[in-house]
Amino acid sequence: MGKLQLIIALLVAAFSLFSYFGSSTVNPITGEKQYIGMTPKEEIAMGLQSAPQMAAQMGGITNDPRARQLVAAVGAKVVAQSVAAKSGYPFKFHVLADPRTVNAFALPGGQIFITMALLSRLETEGQLAGVLGHEVGHVIARHSAERIAKDNLTQGLTGAFAMGSGSMSATQIAQAVAQFQMMSYGRDDELESDRLGLQLMAEAGYDPRALIRVMQILERAGGGSRVPEWQSSHPIPANRIAQINQTIAKAFPNGLPPGLTP
Numbered sequence: 001m002g003k004l005q006l007i008i009a010l011l012v013a014a015f016s017l018f019s020y021f022g023s024s025t026v027n028p029i030t031g032e033k034q035y036i037g038m039t040p041k042e043e044i045a046m047g048l049q050s051a052p053q054m055a056a057q058m059g060g061i062t063n064d065p066r067a068r069q070l071v072a073a074v075g076a077k078v079v080a081q082s083v084a085a086k087s088g089y090p091f092k093f094h095v096l097a098d099p100r101t102v103n104a105f106a107l108p109g110g111q112i113f114i115t116m117a118l119l120s121r122l123e124t125e126g127q128l129a130g131v132l133g134h135e136v137g138h139v140i141a142r143h144s145a146e147r148i149a150k151d152n153l154t155q156g157l158t159g160a161f162a163m164g165s166g167s168m169s170a171t172q173i174a175q176a177v178a179q180f181q182m183m184s185y186g187r188d189d190e191l192e193s194d195r196l197g198l199q200l201m202a203e204a205g206y207d208p209r210a211l212i213r214v215m216q217i218l219e220r221a222g223g224g225s226r227v228p229e230w231q232s233s234h235p236i237p238a239n240r241i242a243q244i245n246q247t248i249a250k251a252f253p254n255g256l257p258p259g260l261t262p
């Protein structure tokens with residue numbers, strides 16, 4: 001292997017590491033230190049640009065005006081009366097017509113989707129607030145932007161490694177390791193979004209215990225052939241229920257206030 005090749009590989013690796021670790025920012029809402037290359041404006045633009053394509057790919061927006069109104073109203077309530085309003089992200093809540101895939105997800109910058117399959121399984125407004133709160137949590141914690149920065153770092157380092165070692169199998173190992181890391185980050189992201197979702201629901205006047213029932217509904221709906229956001233990368237609902245109970249006990253040591261919407 002040539003010396004020049006090794007030097008270039010090292011430069012590529014160094015550049016990837018510098019751009020990643022040079023992009024450190026503190027999230028104003030979660031207080032967490034994050035590595036993110038995009039600005040919130042870029043996140044918003046990316047979400048707005050990909051929302052129509054995403055909706056089309058997932059079978060389109062529902063024609064049911066009541067479903068659309070309900071989701072828009074509860075979504076607006078979760079955002080308006082919580083820390084999410086201070087985030088500056090322009091939240092928009094879309095209802096997908098899909099009657100089979102039980103799912104909800106968020107694009108960066110505030111575009112949030114829920115399928116009719118999930119919506120029709122929910123029993124109360126509080127449960128809907130729980131689902132939407134979780135997705136708003138992904139947006140304000142900037143999980144997509146964080147993942148994009150991680151992907152860029154992984155690609156840079158994997159490229160450098162392949163260049164330096166000249167071995168395909170070593171590259172494959174590096175990729176597998178990176179994949180595994182992303183999966184575990186994904187799980188942390190889900191638990192963080194559950195915690196944020198609980199906070200947002202409670203601030204909007206919804207009973208946070210409604211999210212426990214959502215987990216039970218998801219558990220029952222599980223086992224489908226597709227792998228939607230709420231069932232794939234997520235920790236199993238039983239684990240999430242344990243954390244939800246802990247979070248509620250910690251946030252309300254003297255019990256929940258009266259008059260919350262179930």
Ligand SMILES: [Zn+2]
Pocket residue numbers: 134138190193229230
């Ligand atoms: Zn999630």
